[in-house]
Structure formats: C-alpha cells, structure tokens
Amino acid sequence: MDESAYLASYDRSRYVAPLLSVDAVLFTYHDEQVKVLVVRRSRHPEQGKWALPGGFVDEDADDSLDDTVHRKIVEKTGVKAPYLEQLRTFGNSSRDKRGWSVTVVYTALIAHQSCAPLIETVSDAKWMAVSELADHELAFDHGMILQAAIARLRQKALYSIVPAFTLPDEFTLPELQRVHEALLGKPLEKKSFRRRIEQADLLIETGFKQSVSGRPATLYRLKPGAGEYTFLRNLEQ
Amino acid sequence: MDESAYLASYDRSRYVAPLLSVDAVLFTYHDEQVKVLVVRRSRHPEQGKWALPGGFVDEDADDSLDDTVHRKIVEKTGVKAPYLEQLRTFGNSSRDKRGWSVTVVYTALIAHQSCAPLIETVSDAKWMAVSELADHELAFDHGMILQAAIARLRQKALYSIVPAFTLPDEFTLPELQRVHEALLGKPLEKKSFRRRIEQADLLIETGFKQSVSGRPATLYRLKPGAGEYTFLRNLEQ
DNA sequence: GCAATAGTGTCTCTCAGACAATATTGG
DNA sequence: CCAATATTGTCTGAGAGACACTATTGC
Structure with a gap:
C-alpha cells in the first residue's frame, strides 16, 4: 500500500x-x-x-x-x-x-x-x-x-522584562519595578533595576505622567522584541 | 444531574x-x-x-x-x-x-x-x-x-551542567568542557569553565583516568540535583 | 519649605575573560 | 628531557548590590 x-x-x-x-x-x-x-x-x-x-x-x-x-x-x-x-x-x-x-x-x-x-x-x-x-x-x-x-x-522576573506585559502599553520604570517586586516578594535595588534595563536598550521614551504625588515618572513603551531579550546575569534570588 | x-x-x-x-x-x-x-x-x-x-x-x-x-x-x-x-x-x-x-x-x-x-x-x-x-x-x-x-x-550549556548527562556516570572536566564547546560551536576558557563548576560544588571526585596522552584528568560524578542547578551568570554567547 | 516620589553618583564585590605559568603523565 | 594534556595563578573588566545624594512635582 x-x-x-x-x-x-x-x-x-x-x-x-x-x-x-x-x-x-x-x-x-x-x-x-x-x-x-x-x-x-x-x-x-x-x-x-x-x-x-x-x-x-x-x-x-x-x-x-x-x-x-x-x-x-x-x-x-x-x-x-x-x-x-x-x-x-x-x-x-x-x-x-x-x-x-x-x-x-x-x-x-x-x-x-x-x-x-x-x-x-x-x-x-x-x-x-x-x-x-x-x-x-x-x-x-x-x-x-x-x-x-x-x-x-x-x-x-530575574532575567527579562517579560513582566512588563502585565502593564499598559505605556508604563513607568517604578511601576515595572513594583511588578517585579510583587513577583519576587522582596524589594529590588532601584539603581540596579534601572541600569540594566537602560543598558539593554529595551524601551522607547514617550511623554510624562503624574503619580499620586511626588516627581512624575517618565513613560516608556516596549521596543519590538523586548520580551525575547534575556540578561546575561540574573538578579539575585 | x-x-x-x-x-x-x-x-x-x-x-x-x-x-x-x-x-x-x-x-x-x-x-x-x-x-x-x-x-x-x-x-x-x-x-x-x-x-x-x-x-x-x-x-x-x-x-x-x-x-x-x-x-x-x-x-x-x-x-x-x-x-x-x-x-x-x-x-x-x-x-x-x-x-x-x-x-x-x-x-x-x-x-x-x-x-x-x-x-x-x-x-x-x-x-x-x-x-x-x-x-x-x-x-x-x-x-x-x-x-x-x-x-x-x-x-x-551557558548556564547549567545539564550537558554532563550526555557523558558516562564518571567523567572528567576536560570531557565536559568539550561537550559544551561542541554545543556552542566555539572554544571556552578552561579556567572560567572549571572555576564556576568548582564554586557551585556540583561534582564529587572519584579516582583517576588516563587520556590518550599527557597528564591524567580527575574523574567526577554528578551530585544529586546537579542537573537542576543554574548559574546566576551565563557564559558569553 | 516640606513631603513624596523619580532618578543619579559612586563605591564595592563577585565572577567571567584572558592568558601565562605550573603540574603530571608516557615516551 | 620532551610532548601532551590537566590544573592553577592572577590580572582585568562588566555589571549587580548598597546606599547616599539630587531633581521635580503638589501643597
């Protein structure tokens, strides 16, 4: 057959x-x-x-x-x-x-x-x-x-910015950090968090936004493919 | 019903x-x-x-x-x-x-x-x-x-020693490095490779073994759970 | 000015890369 | 001793952790 x-x-x-x-x-x-x-x-x-x-x-x-x-x-x-x-x-x-x-x-x-x-x-x-x-x-x-x-x-959350997809298209870095912190159940170092994202060049800047109070945070949008990027070095567990 | x-x-x-x-x-x-x-x-x-x-x-x-x-x-x-x-x-x-x-x-x-x-x-x-x-x-x-x-x-191969399971129970570090190199298609730094495995404490030393020639390499066995271990930092891609 | 939050400067520490040096074997 | 391979010493650099400092807003 x-x-x-x-x-x-x-x-x-x-x-x-x-x-x-x-x-x-x-x-x-x-x-x-x-x-x-x-x-x-x-x-x-x-x-x-x-x-x-x-x-x-x-x-x-x-x-x-x-x-x-x-x-x-x-x-x-x-x-x-x-x-x-x-x-x-x-x-x-x-x-x-x-x-x-x-x-x-x-x-x-x-x-x-x-x-x-x-x-x-x-x-x-x-x-x-x-x-x-x-x-x-x-x-x-x-x-x-x-x-x-x-x-x-x-x-x-330790080696990517995939958690950003739980946020609206435009989001601020402090917001993103809070998502990561909620996932990891512990506070992260602001500076380390920002530095690695900035160096990887994953975001596009847009306009501005007020929080409840204090200095307004910069709004960003994910670059295409940002979800696939993985950092070479993990945040500490 | x-x-x-x-x-x-x-x-x-x-x-x-x-x-x-x-x-x-x-x-x-x-x-x-x-x-x-x-x-x-x-x-x-x-x-x-x-x-x-x-x-x-x-x-x-x-x-x-x-x-x-x-x-x-x-x-x-x-x-x-x-x-x-x-x-x-x-x-x-x-x-x-x-x-x-x-x-x-x-x-x-x-x-x-x-x-x-x-x-x-x-x-x-x-x-x-x-x-x-x-x-x-x-x-x-x-x-x-x-x-x-x-x-x-x-x-x-960049962040674990999982490739060790392609080798016999007892294997040498140079052998393991050659597996990783074959997977990655490029040579790795001997020292970095050995250092991270030693620090992670993933292997148990056993006896000795002769290669084709030269100084014999130490034989190791994987510790239980070694396959689940992930290094915090990747080897360079 | 003050409270509150965003964002930066900078020192330390860990660990991978580079590569030279030393060790151990068989001939 | 020599060739061949294993193993170690050690310097450099990237990047995360720590934490103090400055900037920008509303009141």
Whole structure:
C-alpha cells in the first residue's frame, strides 16, 4: 500500500486518544498585586469550581494550539493577550475523572485595563490575587499548574522584562519595578533595576505622567522584541 | 444531574480529538560530536524516512506522559535516560497528513556507551551528528523540532551542567568542557569553565583516568540535583 | 519649605575573560 | 628531557548590590 492509499483508508475516529485540552494562566497586575484570571466551571466535571480558562481545540477554527489559546482568552477577556508562551503540558491518568487526559498550558500576560470592561460585567470570571491562591481550591490539578506558572514567571522576573506585559502599553520604570517586586516578594535595588534595563536598550521614551504625588515618572513603551531579550546575569534570588 | 451520574454517562469515544503523540529528542556525545537518535519509520505515513523516536500513550502501561516517553526510549535503547525534560508541545492542522495532530516533545540525554549495545545491532535506529542534520530530511516537522531542541540545549550549556548527562556516570572536566564547546560551536576558557563548576560544588571526585596522552584528568560524578542547578551568570554567547 | 516620589553618583564585590605559568603523565 | 594534556595563578573588566545624594512635582 502506498501512502495515499493509506491516508484514504485512515479513519481517525477508530482510535481513542486521551482527552486533549488547552489551558491558559493569564496574569495581570493591578492594585499592587499580581493576579490570575479564573473562571467558574459551568459544566461537569468539577462544576461550580474555579478553574483556569481553557477548552478544546476546534479543528475548524484553529490552525494551531496557539490559535486555540488565543481564542479562549479572547472569549473571556474580549481582547488578545500581547504575550503568550507555552508553559508545559500536563498529562496523566488521574488529573481528570473522565480518564487519561492531557492539557497544554500557556502563560499569558495582559494589562488589567485592557480587559477590565468585559471581566467586570461577568460573574463567571474574576481576577484572583496570587497571594491569596492558597485559600482557594481550584478544579482538577489547576492549583499545581498555577504554582508552576508562577514559579516560571518569577524566574523570568530575574532575567527579562517579560513582566512588563502585565502593564499598559505605556508604563513607568517604578511601576515595572513594583511588578517585579510583587513577583519576587522582596524589594529590588532601584539603581540596579534601572541600569540594566537602560543598558539593554529595551524601551522607547514617550511623554510624562503624574503619580499620586511626588516627581512624575517618565513613560516608556516596549521596543519590538523586548520580551525575547534575556540578561546575561540574573538578579539575585 | 450530579457529577457521578455525568461521569457514568460520559463516553469518551464520542469525541474525536486531535491525534496525540509523544516524541523524544535523545542526545548523546561521542567521537567529539553531539548526536541525536533517529529511527526509521516502518509504517505510513512518511514510511521509510528517519524520524524522532516516539509513539502514542498506552493508557494501560503509562500513568503519565513522562512514563510514555521513558517507555519509548527504553524500547529503542534498552536503558532509561538519566535526564528527561519536556521541550515543548507542537500542535497544528498541517504537521501530519492524517489531520490535526499534537506531539509532546521531550529532550533526553544519555551516555553513548550505555545504549551502544542495542543501537549498534539494529538497523532501524542510529545516531546522527547534529552537525550533519542539515543534510537529511526528517519525517513530519521533526527537523524543525530538532532545531528547537538543539537551541534549548545550547542555552543550557551557558548556564547549567545539564550537558554532563550526555557523558558516562564518571567523567572528567576536560570531557565536559568539550561537550559544551561542541554545543556552542566555539572554544571556552578552561579556567572560567572549571572555576564556576568548582564554586557551585556540583561534582564529587572519584579516582583517576588516563587520556590518550599527557597528564591524567580527575574523574567526577554528578551530585544529586546537579542537573537542576543554574548559574546566576551565563557564559558569553 | 516640606513631603513624596523619580532618578543619579559612586563605591564595592563577585565572577567571567584572558592568558601565562605550573603540574603530571608516557615516551 | 620532551610532548601532551590537566590544573592553577592572577590580572582585568562588566555589571549587580548598597546606599547616599539630587531633581521635580503638589501643597
């Protein structure tokens, strides 16, 4: 049999594959806190519990897994996340009561303001502060997945400015430093923080902005590709 | 309907999910070269082409995706790989002619000697030098996946001693340096290389060993957990 | 001027790069 | 002793940590 004959006779529905889903850990920064989007499950299993937003591949709508997760995030927030990266895939026989299941998990970052309009009007989605996660039990193994996502983002705070994607397009250096500090759970040296970003030439200056009080801070915008840059030397852990 | 009634009525075979497979990029070091294990496909599709070792989850044999990939590597090499880490999951509608497909890809490292007995006797698996990969077309998108795996391992050579898992249990520092140099494609400073490993206290000294000629090099063994250690500062790229 | 916040100057310390020097083996 | 390889000494420079200092705003 040649390949075209094989393909013509191939019937995918004959094979029972593990359940495959895609989930997103969507982070933002608001009110001095790093937060994560959780949605209430409207269906079985784990009905009523809070869970990570996610779902199944739609073979007609999605050309790739990235498409699937982008689509799911837009469904919940109304906008496309400016930073998206695969975290890891979790697959085993016990994580879903329906049987062997696999979920491809992404980390996404978004500015709070850009999705506030939609999130605030719905009751089945909300931002949960990372610091209060321990108080809530999530569906499936999503609590553990969330911990893995936080650990990875925390690492990125040490050697990149990826956390900037949790802020609006235009942001100040003190704001960015506060995001990093919230992730790392400790204060950072202002001078070191600014110096390395300045030397790496990752930002474009724009205008000005008043804080609540004191000297106004310079507003910056990320240069294209700034999210891919990694510093040669980490901040101290 | 409560959850147990839902689960009792749930029939997984009603849902057609994307094809799900697991693939491994298994690296080793031999004859001054970093090499990758490729296997010849015995079946359609892409019959006869070289591909990454991999396969499907066996829901009875495997409790997790890690189990699946471990099992597949043992099938091909006869032994369990001492280092295994998820690389990334690739999923889209075009990578497999059978339709929407997803593959969870792992990077694994193993000593050449530990699997030589089996590999050398079979004709459907062989080590391919990373440097000659451009000359061979691989099945599916495995060529691109391989490039991603190499890029990641190359990065790890800059901030970890993970490449040590391509060597036998006992190895010398000059040997390890040669692995890193092969990955990075350039010579490294002997002193810097040794100093950082010594300071991080990652190795245990054992006995001695003769090289082809000259002063014999000290043999070391990895301390438990040495693969997870990351240096704060990268080697220069 | 004062409080509050943004931003700078500058010293120290760690650690990678460079490369010369020394050590240990087999012939 | 010589060739070959392993291992160490040590100087330089980049860049993070520490912390004091200056700048700019609203009141």
